[in-house]
Amino acid sequence: MSPMHIQIKPKSIAFGSMESDITGQQDAASQRTGDHAVFDLHDAVSALHNNRVKASELLKASLAAADSPSCEHVFLRRFDASAMASAAAADLALSASAPLAPLAGLAVSIKDLFDVAGQPTTAGSKSLADATAASADCPAVARLRNAGAALIGHTNLSEFAYSGVGINPHFGTPVNPVTLALDPTPRIPGGSTSGGAVSVATGAAWAALGSDTGGSIRIPAALHGLVGFKNTQRLTPLAGAVPLSFSLDTACAITRSVRDAVLMHGLLAAYQPRPLRRPLRAMRLAVPQNLMLDSLDHEVAKAFEQTLVRLREAGAQIEDIELAPMTDLPSLQTQGGLTAAESWCWHRNRLVAREAGYDPRVLTRIRRGATVGAADYIDLLQARGRWIVRMEAAMQGFDALLSPTVPMVAPAIAPLVASDSEFTATNLLLLRNTTVVNLLDGCALSMPCQDVGQMPVGLMVWGPATTDDTVLGVSLAIESTLAAARSSSGR
Numbered sequence: 001m002s003p004m005h006i007q008i009k010p011k012s013i014a015f016g017s018m019e020s021d022i023t024g025q026q027d028a029a030s031q032r033t034g035d036h037a038v039f040d041l042h043d044a045v046s047a048l049h050n051n052r053v054k055a056s057e058l059l060k061a062s063l064a065a066a067d068s069p070s071c072e073h074v075f076l077r078r079f080d081a082s083a084m085a086s087a088a089a090a091d092l093a094l095s096a097s098a099p100l101a102p103l104a105g106l107a108v109s110i111k112d113l114f115d116v117a118g119q120p121t122t123a124g125s126k127s128l129a130d131a132t133a134a135s136a137d138c139p140a141v142a143r144l145r146n147a148g149a150a151l152i153g154h155t156n157l158s159e160f161a162y163s164g165v166g167i168n169p170h171f172g173t174p175v176n177p178v179t180l181a182l183d184p185t186p187r188i189p190g191g192s193t194s195g196g197a198v199s200v201a202t203g204a205a206w207a208a209l210g211s212d213t214g215g216s217i218r219i220p221a222a223l224h225g226l227v228g229f230k231n232t233q234r235l236t237p238l239a240g241a242v243p244l245s246f247s248l249d250t251a252c253a254i255t256r257s258v259r260d261a262v263l264m265h266g267l268l269a270a271y272q273p274r275p276l277r278r279p280l281r282a283m284r285l286a287v288p289q290n291l292m293l294d295s296l297d298h299e300v301a302k303a304f305e306q307t308l309v310r311l312r313e314a315g316a317q318i319e320d321i322e323l324a325p326m327t328d329l330p331s332l333q334t335q336g337g338l339t340a341a342e343s344w345c346w347h348r349n350r351l352v353a354r355e356a357g358y359d360p361r362v363l364t365r366i367r368r369g370a371t372v373g374a375a376d377y378i379d380l381l382q383a384r385g386r387w388i389v390r391m392e393a394a395m396q397g398f399d400a401l402l403s404p405t406v407p408m409v410a411p412a413i414a415p416l417v418a419s420d421s422e423f424t425a426t427n428l429l430l431l432r433n434t435t436v437v438n439l440l441d442g443c444a445l446s447m448p449c450q451d452v453g454q455m456p457v458g459l460m461v462w463g464p465a466t467t468d469d470t471v472l473g474v475s476l477a478i479e480s481t482l483a484a485a486r487s488s489s490g491r
Helices: 041-049 055-066 080-095 139-146 194-202 218-224 258-269 298-313 324-332 334-347 351-357 360-371 374-395 413-418 420-440 468-489
Strands: 006-009 012-015 018-021 031-033 036-038 075-078 107-111 150-155 207-211 227-230 251-255 284-288 317-321 400-404 443-448 458-463
Touching (some): 041 055, 041 080, 041 258, 055 194, 080 150, 139 150, 139 207, 139 258, 194 207, 194 218, 194 251, 218 227, 218 443, 227 258, 227 420, 258 443, 258 468, 298 317, 298 400, 334 360, 334 374, 351 360, 413 420, 420 443, 420 458, 443 468
Parallel strands (some): 107 150, 107 207
Antiparallel strands (some): 006 012, 031 036, 075 150, 207 251, 227 251, 227 443, 400 458, 443 458
């Protein structure tokens, strides 16, 4: 079997003889094995099982993508040797007709918040440049390694995961490769899992482990036309990860398809997901009219409305609703909310000696927590609990809710680097819709909903805590319906 070759071009990624345009659809980075296109983890594992390709060949293509200009500023450190060992182990299992691990030596990137044995964890910050190597994998990483993943490296992020933009002044900002294929203006990757999203979009990884505190998985997924699933927080251990907010942080993944999101969720949460299995016409869905539809870009509004039309044409029961508790959101976010208070708790002693190593924009947000007293913090926790009860009551009777993941397409990088006020306004708008789900302690999946050739737009499917299987099932049905609609319309 001859090895595959990879060639990076400005508007496409070519594996072997096949090119796949990066246009914001889920086909962001496909590989070809013989006469078969390999798009997601499921396709790759199938190709391995059918002896169409070796894991080492797929990994070689992934590492070549990681070396390409499209992955500039994506990896803070690479784990090539251990990744190749994982792929070799998968090939050995196949040759011996032994059971193949779920991730089968396929490339998975790790956000530089999570401990990887033998590697430092620096959270995208120069203030942790002298961090010692981790003595063991954190639980989330250990579960992926035990599933056979070829861990290819620590990816870049917004420093300490504290923004939805993805700009990092210390190590550079990855350029969104999907939007670059449509428009030459360098645009943001979204944050905070910036490098993880680009690693999946370019073909360097089949999936990316990241975190989501206020949208850090779903925002970059939406801006790249990928899938990002934020599970119920308590389902995946957070030990061995640099914290941002103890109450809101979630360990989860970016993937190329919803079925891959189901797979990664099951591995990270260590259980067998059972997505809701009902036809779309038997699902009852709601679209909140307040807050989440405000100030939408034209491209986002058009893609979202078109998506609702297509789902209704397929028989989906979709109701417009007002979520009255949404009016209380500002009271849960005063003084920076839980994120500022809890990040200040973790950083306050470190700042005594290491303040000079912080991004000033991140430092400003962390310092907001210094003004939150103990009584204020307890009041905030209790207010959140009451708000969750009211929200869950208002959501009863629906299988899931639908909203735009973010209200804008990816903005240009340069203005956000140049202006603090522009950065702050954009960051708040990027986080607005997604943060609702974190405060709810809920779960949500972002999937692409734009047509081919349009800027990526995310559709967010969401629900309250522990409805993960329902949200995943609804998302599978929607993904299938949208794919069929695009196919029939030729778009």
